[in-house]
Amino acid sequence: MEETVNRESSNKENPIPGSHHVDFEGGKFLTFLLKDEEYGLEILKVREIMGVIEITPVPQTPAYVKGVINLRGQVIPVIDLRLKFGLAEAEYDQTTVLSWLM
Numbered sequence: 001m002e003e004t005v006n007r008e009s010s011n012k013e014n015p016i017p018g019s020h021h022v023d024f025e026g027g028k029f030l031t032f033l034l035k036d037e038e039y040g041l042e043i044l045k046v047r048e049i050m051g052v053i054e055i056t057p058v059p060q061t062p063a064y065v066k067g068v069i070n071l072r073g074q075v076i077p078v079i080d081l082r083l084k085f086g087l088a089e090a091e092y093d094q095t096t097v098l099s100w101l102m
Helices: 007-013
Strands: 020-024 027-034 037-042 046-051 065-071 074-079 097-101
Touching: none
Parallel strands: none
Antiparallel strands: 020 027, 027 037, 046 097, 065 074
16 A cells, blocks of 8 residues: 655644554555554544543453543543553553544
């Protein structure tokens, strides 16, 4: 697959540090880094992207399930992909975002 959009220019339009909107032949993807690996989600599957908000822990769940958030009356589970993929836990900072997938 060949990129058809320059990442540098697409990152200027993207308010999320460290992620990019990238066009590939098959469609558009939101890309992000976990450790040194780049991953992508089909942009049509991403419903919303936001900064980290208060997460309510849920007892007796796997470590990668950080808890749930209340998003406009809907209870949304929060999963830390670093932990889900067996990577070391990292502190959340201003570049950490939550993505809500459909």
